Amino acid sequence: MTPIEKCLINKSTNINPIWLMRQAGRYLPEFREIRKSNQDFIKLCLNQTLAEEITLQPIKRFGFDAAIIFSDILMVPYGIGQTVQFKKNFGPSLGNLELDKLGNITKNDFTENLSSIYKLLSNLKNSKDLENKDLIGFIGAPWTLLVYMINRVSPKNGLSQDFFKDEVLINEILNLLDKFLKIHIQNQINAGATIIQIFDSWAGLIQKDFDKFLYNPTLSLVNYVKSLGVPVICFPRGISDYVKFTKIVKPSMINIDYNVDPKNLIKYLDIPVQGGLDPKILLSNKENLKKQIIKYLEIFKDHPYVFNLGHGILPETQVEMVYELVEIVRNYK
Numbered sequence: 001m002t003p004i005e006k007c008l009i010n011k012s013t014n015i016n017p018i019w020l021m022r023q024a025g026r027y028l029p030e031f032r033e034i035r036k037s038n039q040d041f042i043k044l045c046l047n048q049t050l051a052e053e054i055t056l057q058p059i060k061r062f063g064f065d066a067a068i069i070f071s072d073i074l075m076v077p078y079g080i081g082q083t084v085q086f087k088k089n090f091g092p093s094l095g096n097l098e099l100d101k102l103g104n105i106t107k108n109d110f111t112e113n114l115s116s117i118y119k120l121l122s123n124l125k126n127s128k129d130l131e132n133k134d135l136i137g138f139i140g141a142p143w144t145l146l147v148y149m150i151n152r153v154s155p156k157n158g159l160s161q162d163f164f165k166d167e168v169l170i171n172e173i174l175n176l177l178d179k180f181l182k183i184h185i186q187n188q189i190n191a192g193a194t195i196i197q198i199f200d201s202w203a204g205l206i207q208k209d210f211d212k213f214l215y216n217p218t219l220s221l222v223n224y225v226k227s228l229g230v231p232v233i234c235f236p237r238g239i240s241d242y243v244k245f246t247k248i249v250k251p252s253m254i255n256i257d258y259n260v261d262p263k264n265l266i267k268y269l270d271i272p273v274q275g276g277l278d279p280k281i282l283l284s285n286k287e288n289l290k291k292q293i294i295k296y297l298e299i300f301k302d303h304p305y306v307f308n309l310g311h312g313i314l315p316e317t318q319v320e321m322v323y324e325l326v327e328i329v330r331n332y333k
């Protein structure tokens with residue numbers, strides 16, 4: 001059993017496995033080196049050899065307890081047939097939604113479009129570097145993908161008033177996503193993913209119809225992952241009621257964001273917890289880092305807890321601070 005499985009299945013406490021969201025990425029000089037000569041991000045995600053190397057980069061440096069495959073949540077809109085580009089200093093930019101075209105994609109087309117992701121997983125499955133470690137596959141939650149598909153750029157400046165105007169379109173996309181996210185989950189598990197994480201990075205933008213946009217679509221996918229016998233971690237970033245979320249959706253583990261008060265949460269939660277530390281703390285100093293890490297480890301001393309961040313690691317993070325973080329977590333008794 002891997003350390004994370006011990007937390008998830010045996011509900012072991014005090015072992016503090018660790019991995020970091022966005023651990024394979026821009027804060028690593030060896031990633032930036034590869035990226036320099038690979039300007040097309042989608043192509044890079046589909047380049048099996050390089051994706052494998054990037055996935056293992058943080059494992060080789062820090063010995064994390066899990067590798068998360070180098071891919072992106074927007075590979076699903078891409079796989080369905082919406083164009084996706086990543087522009088320098090701008091972020092993702094998606095093409096027009098042609099529902100006729102998207103609606104005609106078959107399971108086989110989709111699987112073919114993303115086949116290199118599944119090959120990546122099956123290659124990594126037996127990697128020497130991942131002995132006794134988990135291999136995490138992932139998806140974006142339906143709400144977060146809906147946001148990108150309709151908004152077509154990052155919603156970091158909020159959603160426009162007319163985002164909700166075409167209800168038929170919204171319903172069709174949600175149906176499409178439920179179908180293809182399940183296929184993507186099944187393909188990743190068949191290829192070797194030992195855990196699935198669902199990233200709902202923009203869940204905090206939901207202000208109405210929580211059943212329709214948050215609970216129902218996530219529950220459908222969580223139940224599906226469970227039916228395949230694999231643990232599922234949810235990260236509904238920015239929602240106000242994590243307790244209600246876990247009661248309704250019942251993931252195997254909940255990844256909290258840095259605005260959650262862990263002390264209060266733990267009184268009401270009976271499932272394993274992951275994450276919480278504000279990634280900005282890694283930009284401060286070692287003393288402060290230690291203090292904040294110990295705070296989380298103390299609070300979760302008697303609760304199954306996987307150390308992680310409250311959102312992805314920031315590109316400007318110094319590698320030295322990550323070594324420090326790992327050492328503090330590993331040496332905590």
Ligand code: 1CP
Pocket residue numbers: 021022023024025026035041068069070071072073074086091092138153154155156199201311312
């Ligand atoms: O070099 C570059 O500019 C590319 C940066 C980059 C990387 C390294 C992007 C573009 N995606 C990724 C990889 C990635 N994305 C991974 C695998 C690596 C790892 O986690 O170690 C994962 C799990 C994701 C997931 C992802 N993509 C999320 C959910 C997690 C989160 O951080 O909230 C989201 C929202 C995306 C969309 C996306 N992809 C890339 C960017 C810059 C963004 C965010 C855009 C925005 O601000 O809206």
